[in-house]
Every structure is written in C-alpha cells, then in structure tokens.
Amino acid sequence: MSRNDRVVAVAGTTPYDITIGPGLLDDGALLASTLRGRDAFVISDDSVAPLYRQRVVEALRDARADLRVGHWTMPAGEASKTLASFGSAIEAIAGAGARRDATVFALGGGVVGDLAGFAAAAWMRGIDCVQLPTTLLAMVDSSVGGKTAVDLPQGKNLVGAFHPPRAVIADTATLRTLPARELRAGLAEVVKYGAIVDAPFLDWLDAHAEALLAMDDDALAEAIARSCAHKAAIVERDPFEHGERALLNFGHTFGHAIETEQGYGGLNHGEAVAVGMVLAARLSERLCLSSPAETARLRGLLQRFGLPVDAPTGLDADALIAHMRLDKKAQASGLRFIVWDGAGRARVLAGVPEDAVRDVLAS
CATH class of the missing domain: 1.20.1090.10 (Dehydroquinate synthase-like - alpha domain)
Incomplete structure (x- = not known):
C-alpha cells in the first residue's frame, strides 16, 4: 500500500478497513493480510473476471505459496442475482472444499458483491468475505456495510443477510475500464x-x-x-x-x-x-x-x-x-x-x- 492510498476505518462490533487507491489488486501482501486460513475463493462475473481475476489469484499466490485458490464466475448483470445463481455459487464453494476459515473475494460490481457476500454469509453459517469492488457504485455503496442479497421476481434484494466484510479494497485503477x-x-x-x-x-x-x-x-x-x-x-x-x-x-x-x-x-x-x-x-x-x-x-x-x-x-x-x-x-x-x-x-x-x-x- 502506498502512502497516497486512503483508508477509511469502519468501527462497530465487526470493524474493518476500506482501502482506496490505484493498483491495489496487485498488492498481494494487502490481499493476503485479510486471510485467516489457507483457502481463498474468488467470485466474479464474465465481464470482470477476464480483466482482473488472474491478477488477484497471482498476487495472492505470490504472497502466500501455501494458499488453495478457487474461483467461480457468474454471468454479468442484475438478471443473474438470483437464488439459482446463489445456489450455483454455494455448490462451487463446496466443490472447492472451502473450510470454516476460508475467505471469499468478491471481485466485481454490486451484483457480484451482493451475491458473493450472501454466499459467504450462508456457507457453514458464515465465512469471511473481502469485497474487491470494480465499479464506482460498488466502491461507494454496496461493498460497504455488509448488506448482502439476491433478487426475486417480486422485488429487489428480498432474500439476504447482514454480513459485514472482512475488508474492502477498492482499486481505483479498475475504473479506467468502466463504461x-x-x-x-x-x-x-x-x-x-x-x-x-x-x-x-x-x-x-x-x-x-x-x-x-x-x-x-x-x-x-x-x-x-x-x-x-x-x-x-x-x-x-x-x-x-x-x-x-x-x-x-x-x-x-x-x-x-x-x-x-x-x-x-x-x-x-x-x-x-x-x-x-x-x-x-x-x-x-x-x-x-x-x-x-x-x-x-x-x-x-x-x-x-x-x-x-x-x-x-x-x-x-x-x-x-x-x-x-x-x-x-x-x-x-x-x-x-x-x-x-x-x-x-x-x-x-x-x-x-x-x-x-x-x-x-x-x-
């Protein structure tokens, strides 16, 4: 982390830091510092994953050679924030053998953050989630505060849980690829x-x-x-x-x-x-x-x-x-x-x- 990065501390019963600055997805030490165990699981979508997922995986592995890193990719867009996608994410986490000390990394915009956070909240009744927002909307809103959810046809965000993140790491350089x-x-x-x-x-x-x-x-x-x-x-x-x-x-x-x-x-x-x-x-x-x-x-x-x-x-x-x-x-x-x-x-x-x-x- 450079001296120009900004850090916003979120206090309360589950405190965490929001780190803001360019190039943070390549900061393996920062990413790995959030881990409690040896399992990391990256959830992203098919727009963001081709741009950044491999960089995150490599940064984590460079910092922690002992890590087991899995990943799952969902279709981009609000229409994918469903119970069916949630179920697929849970099955992927299970297939990776994620344990109670595993960490989900939510790499993407608000849809990814909401669904990945909900999956982290539900797997084994709650594992850590680190939010890696790649959109401005997610950086200033959905990644902060721990509200996670999926949509139903009857309304938006009707099924979910409060699950504060372990950390929020907002790499502002990702905004350069934002439409x-x-x-x-x-x-x-x-x-x-x-x-x-x-x-x-x-x-x-x-x-x-x-x-x-x-x-x-x-x-x-x-x-x-x-x-x-x-x-x-x-x-x-x-x-x-x-x-x-x-x-x-x-x-x-x-x-x-x-x-x-x-x-x-x-x-x-x-x-x-x-x-x-x-x-x-x-x-x-x-x-x-x-x-x-x-x-x-x-x-x-x-x-x-x-x-x-x-x-x-x-x-x-x-x-x-x-x-x-x-x-x-x-x-x-x-x-x-x-x-x-x-x-x-x-x-x-x-x-x-x-x-x-x-x-x-x-x-």
Missing part, C-alpha cells in the same frame, strides 16, 4: 451522500464534475473516501437498519420499484436511484417539506453527470406502488419513504399517503 454509463451510475450514489447528510459535498461535486467525469484519480479518490466515510459512520451507529441507516435508501424506494417493473432490463441501479432521488425530492415538495429550488438544484447536478432525472415513460403507477408495498422499507402502517427538508437534511417518513406518491408519479 461511461457505469461511471455515471456510481456518481448517482455519490450525490446521494450530499443529499442526505452533507450539503457542502454537493457544492464540491458541482465544482469537480468535469474532473470526476474525466476519471481524475485524485478527484475520484476524494469522492470515494468522503462517500465511504459517511456510510461508515451511519453503519457504525445503525448496523442493522433499525433507524438512521434507512437514510442511505434516499431515492431507492422509487428506484427499486422502477428496476423491478422493468425486469432489471431498463435503467441500471444508479440511473434508477438518480430518478428516484428526484421523485423523492418532489414527494417532499408535495408534502410541504422542501422547496422546488432544492429539487431543481439536485436535478441540475444529476443532469450535469449525464444521469436521467425523469421516470421512464410507459410505467404503470399502480404497478410501481405495488412494488413499493413489498419494499423492505414498507411497514404495516403504510409506505415509508426517505424524504428531505432540503440538501443534507434527509429523514424517514412513515405512513406516506399513496395518493401523494401517485400524484408525483403522474406529474
């Missing part, structure tokens, strides 16, 4: 942190938008570290999402409903969250909590990053609301949304009238 659309999707989650808890961060993002889109190493590392620090602090205070951690779902109730209704084949997660944040801001307006100017500011920043800000045409409002009723944030008392009183001031609001949600979707 522009995926980079922008990650920036939606970065914007989210400014929206919910750090209004000055929105100003910083606005000032550094060109550098971020050009994948400037320093700008990206700062944005990732700042986002991870916010998420780490929230997760430390609320590890199982009983309260404050729900704020991290700003925009996600709308976004997940859109993704589900589109069969995970339309907007990607970051794009859906961008639209969802604007809809959540408009819902806040509708409930007289915030001003149109705040919504316009958020909308403008997301547009600057090339993200969609309007719901796709042709989606049925009733179908979207039906998905929201099944959302994990819903309660028996009614729909629950993360709303805001303006930038940096998000809060949980239960019992939101469905008519208000329908009005926002219709407008």
Whole structure:
C-alpha cells in the first residue's frame, strides 16, 4: 500500500478497513493480510473476471505459496442475482472444499458483491468475505456495510443477510475500464451522500464534475473516501437498519420499484436511484417539506453527470406502488419513504399517503 492510498476505518462490533487507491489488486501482501486460513475463493462475473481475476489469484499466490485458490464466475448483470445463481455459487464453494476459515473475494460490481457476500454469509453459517469492488457504485455503496442479497421476481434484494466484510479494497485503477454509463451510475450514489447528510459535498461535486467525469484519480479518490466515510459512520451507529441507516435508501424506494417493473432490463441501479432521488425530492415538495429550488438544484447536478432525472415513460403507477408495498422499507402502517427538508437534511417518513406518491408519479 502506498502512502497516497486512503483508508477509511469502519468501527462497530465487526470493524474493518476500506482501502482506496490505484493498483491495489496487485498488492498481494494487502490481499493476503485479510486471510485467516489457507483457502481463498474468488467470485466474479464474465465481464470482470477476464480483466482482473488472474491478477488477484497471482498476487495472492505470490504472497502466500501455501494458499488453495478457487474461483467461480457468474454471468454479468442484475438478471443473474438470483437464488439459482446463489445456489450455483454455494455448490462451487463446496466443490472447492472451502473450510470454516476460508475467505471469499468478491471481485466485481454490486451484483457480484451482493451475491458473493450472501454466499459467504450462508456457507457453514458464515465465512469471511473481502469485497474487491470494480465499479464506482460498488466502491461507494454496496461493498460497504455488509448488506448482502439476491433478487426475486417480486422485488429487489428480498432474500439476504447482514454480513459485514472482512475488508474492502477498492482499486481505483479498475475504473479506467468502466463504461461511461457505469461511471455515471456510481456518481448517482455519490450525490446521494450530499443529499442526505452533507450539503457542502454537493457544492464540491458541482465544482469537480468535469474532473470526476474525466476519471481524475485524485478527484475520484476524494469522492470515494468522503462517500465511504459517511456510510461508515451511519453503519457504525445503525448496523442493522433499525433507524438512521434507512437514510442511505434516499431515492431507492422509487428506484427499486422502477428496476423491478422493468425486469432489471431498463435503467441500471444508479440511473434508477438518480430518478428516484428526484421523485423523492418532489414527494417532499408535495408534502410541504422542501422547496422546488432544492429539487431543481439536485436535478441540475444529476443532469450535469449525464444521469436521467425523469421516470421512464410507459410505467404503470399502480404497478410501481405495488412494488413499493413489498419494499423492505414498507411497514404495516403504510409506505415509508426517505424524504428531505432540503440538501443534507434527509429523514424517514412513515405512513406516506399513496395518493401523494401517485400524484408525483403522474406529474
């Protein structure tokens, strides 16, 4: 690890470090330092594995000649984050003879991280998982905090477990092979942190938008570290999402409903969250909590990053609301949304009238 790498410490009952910097996938000493035993198992997808899996395997073996290293590759994309894929991953881990002190390395974006983390949580009732995120979205969101899951046709992330990682190692050099659309999707989650808890961060993002889109190493590392620090602090205070951690779902109730209704084949997660944040801001307006100017500011920043800000045409409002009723944030008392009183001031609001949600979707 170089002196320029950033480290964000996640405290709590299962503390771990998030290490951020270029070239970390080749740092065998860093990778091997996370291991408790002699078994390592790399889970990736067919987009990322050809680029980076062999480098990770070789770095591990160079650092630890005694290691047994196995691997399994899944088809890329949200449509593969299923119970069937989960079962295949478990069978592959079993076939490799992984023991209780084995470590799963989740090499890829959020889909890989979610599924690999869930497999690690389930195998022998829980083995270590090291997250190696290769997308900006995964680096700032899904790799941190230990929420793992797979999707069902009825909704996103409905089957899973809380399973904090042993470590998160974010090699920013992998972002250079990221398609522009995926980079922008990650920036939606970065914007989210400014929206919910750090209004000055929105100003910083606005000032550094060109550098971020050009994948400037320093700008990206700062944005990732700042986002991870916010998420780490929230997760430390609320590890199982009983309260404050729900704020991290700003925009996600709308976004997940859109993704589900589109069969995970339309907007990607970051794009859906961008639209969802604007809809959540408009819902806040509708409930007289915030001003149109705040919504316009958020909308403008997301547009600057090339993200969609309007719901796709042709989606049925009733179908979207039906998905929201099944959302994990819903309660028996009614729909629950993360709303805001303006930038940096998000809060949980239960019992939101469905008519208000329908009005926002219709407008």
